[in-house]
């Protein structure tokens with residue numbers, strides 16, 4: 050489960066998998082951020098200078114060789130969630146945090162976790178009998194690839210099943226693919242489907258197969274998307290070799306993530322559990338991932354119609370869709386889905402003036418196998434960041450606000466460790482959380498990308514300007530912007546036009562920010578350095594792969610620690626929070642306009658009141674501008690009162706706090722406690738995963754869903770609720786200001 054992977058991959062083969070891209074920000078204010086010594090947003094000039102000096106001291110600490118050593122230790126053994134090896138990594142993280150001077154504790158949860166009881170049996174039974182290997186080959190150059198503890202290939206929360214049926218190739222296994230098959234009169238009811246990975250979350254493929262009446266679902270990595278058509282395969286190159294398959298959860302996390310038996314509540318002793326039959330996040334059919342080497346044995350004999358548009362992959366024969374009785378397969382899965390203990394590691398750095406305001410940083414630690422890229426590049430960065438914070442603490446620094454550093458467990462099965470912690474601390478987080486900063490994959494290559502709520506766009510762009518990109522020596526921002534421009538058509542990069550701001554994507558589903566943003570309404574970001582990453586969720590995502598391809602010098606690990614820490618310091622220490630709702634209103638307007646276009650194409654534009662949402666967005670935009678103006682005034686008052694040493698200072702500070710709280714309340718106001726239609730756990734009215742979009746966000750989720758369903762009553766109601774949420778956010782900002 051990973052968005053960073055999707056982003057890394059997007060550049061390569063999942064072009065335009067996001068429905069919306071963030072709008073271009075061309076405001077005059079942004080130009081000032083390019084000046085190195087510019088006053089930090091939310092600081093007085095004096096405080097800004099002190100903070101910049103503090104940041105410099107911090108950024109001098111994270112080291113490449115430190116990150117390399119962490120990664121070596123964390124990836125020695127496979128450490129699937131809930132195993133003794135996972136526990137060892139929790140102790141490693143806890144002990145390093147303590148060594149650096151931070152207080153850190155384990156937090157346990159008892160959750161439902163999926164393991165294979167026996168390896169899956171998959172065989173072709175007609176036209177000939179052939180059992181598939183379903184095993185990633187040991188590679189002599191990669192010592193860990195021969196470990197006996199590598200978990201067999203499986204999909205987390207696949208049902209146990211034993212089915213024999215004709216096989217149908219369903220392309221990416223999404224609704225449009227099934228529509229194409231229906232036009233060919235190919236029915237998948239009672240059949241086993243084989244889908245290729247890509248274009249959505251694998252759990253969506255399982256769900257759509259189930260909805261269409263399939264009795265089993267095989268998911269494979271096609272070489273066109275994820276293999277030799279991208280380049281040399283491992284160990285010659287970074288791409289997926291013939292026997293490698295992508296493990297991964299098929300939990301229906303778009304209904305709710307986290308422990309399947311305790312939605313909305315923490316999985317601790319005493320919490321009532323629902324039954325497995327009641328758990329809407331659990332698939333009911335057997336699902337199995339396979340390699341393209343194995344898939345070839347199944348796809349080559351298929352007959353029936355030849356490749357509808359877009360169905361052909363990279364194997365060397367024309368793809369037929371099958372569904373005929375002469376090609377049949379036998380799939381037998383045997384899963385052990387049981388309650389197991391998981392271990393989050395939570396470190397807390399007590400704040401000073403505002404210790405009851407929290408900044409939360411998180412990365413998951415558990416992996417399908419060794420997880421060098423996903424997720425332990427992020428763990429290594431987190432530990433180097435912690436070492437930096439530890440140094441600052443030794444020098445006498447105390448953050449204004451309390452900082453949490455979290456090492457989550459069981460993300461891979463369904464964002465479980467973060468979701469349970471967020472649910473356990475829901476009331477505190479709703480009151481106190483300033484932001485959640487997620488890094489899952491810190492490094493798969495050199496290309497920076499970010500997703501966030503628009504509140505943090507300015508901050509991300511400003512911070513990336515102050516961290517050096519190891520390869521180019523330019524700022525991370527500049528390298529990011531230039532890399533993005535390379536992939537754009539000429540027209541956009543004409544001489545004379547000022548370069549676009551680098552794009553920041555909307556958050557969807559796929560890493561540990563989900564509970565914070567989409568359940569609780571906490572402003573969030575997710576970021577990483579991507580690249581040619583072809584070993585996702587395989588046994589080859591190893592220390593050797595990272596050392597050869599991902600980040601041989603480990604300089605990008607250190608850069609991520611510097612960047613993550615810089616953003617954290619600015620948020621933890623700023624007298625005035627930098628959250629910007631002007632950008633948020635712009636983003637909402639873009640979402641609405643996109644949605645209106647889609648509705649017009651479907652002749653549904655009259656079914657809802659788009660103007661009410663746009664008016665609410667305008668109101669939010671106006672309130673944001675007033676809040677920013679008052680904030681700058683108050684900062685000015687604080688700065689001037691310092692000079693005069695008069696008593697306006699404490700009053701201005703108190704008013705700033707109220708203003709800050711209104712910036713948190715505005716994001717919270719975008720949630721609705723009744724939740725989204727059919728999935729009450731998801732409460733944010735602007736951001737959620739779609740039922741079918743997988744990792745990608747489906748902005749204005751209920752409205753988009755209603756339009757997809759052609760349900761005009763739902764569309765009308767969803768639009769009203771979205772407009773009301775935006776108006777509540779505007780009201781929250783208004784409430785935060787006092788008239789002078």
Ligand SMILES: [Zn+2]
Nearest residue numbers: 051423424489
């Ligand atoms: Zn991950």
